[in-house]
Amino acid sequence: MGRSLKYEIPGTDWRRSTLELADLGFEGLFGPEFNSPQERVLEIGFGRGEFLLELAAKNPESAFLGVEVSFKRVLKMARKVGRSGLSNIRVMEARGEVVLGDLIPADCLDAIWVNFSDPWPKDRHAGRRFIRPEVVADVAGSLVRGGLVQVATDDVPYAHQISEVLAGESRLRNVHEPLPWLADVPGRIPTGYEIEWREAGRPLHFFTYERIAAQGGGELK
16 A cells, blocks of 8 residues: 655645746746746756755755645655745746746746656657747747757657757757756755666756847747
8 A cells, every 4th residue: 555645735835836837927836935036947847856846955046936836746845845944935826838838927937947757658649749939939038038948868869859959949059069968967966766867877968048139039938
């Protein structure tokens, strides 16, 4: 028999809803103490949460929103954030494409992280992959000029798709060019899955793209 799910939150419950994000805006989720954060950071699919927790601990003046589709993972992450005592993280149960497409305004975020999203390896499921043109268009529109989107995958076919889709967005520039990606990023905070996959010898792919001015000078998201 598996463990029963614990619902109580030790400390402050920093879970927020999509309705709150729509009503209050990104900074409104964090209250007056973060009305002018150093950076506004979004992680799509935080998984077990260790990456987001460490990133927030190292950058206490920045505001971090983590989004996951799994209620159980959001609950577990809320418990971890509550135990950590960190006040610069908010977590939300939502689809990343909905948050980016409908709830984050243009020119809002300084950084977006997508770490090892589901590669949906079967051909008939490939359309479910998170990194696809319409989503990347919303990524680009949500970033401030000079903002970064950082993507990681261990799946080789998905890596090639990610490379093609990111390179196809005119408002983004590959920071690592002429290389399409890096196999290792010194100093990067590893996720738990990343450590396991590296030890297993699986190939890792790390992408970093920067928001640049739109071609033709437009500012539409």
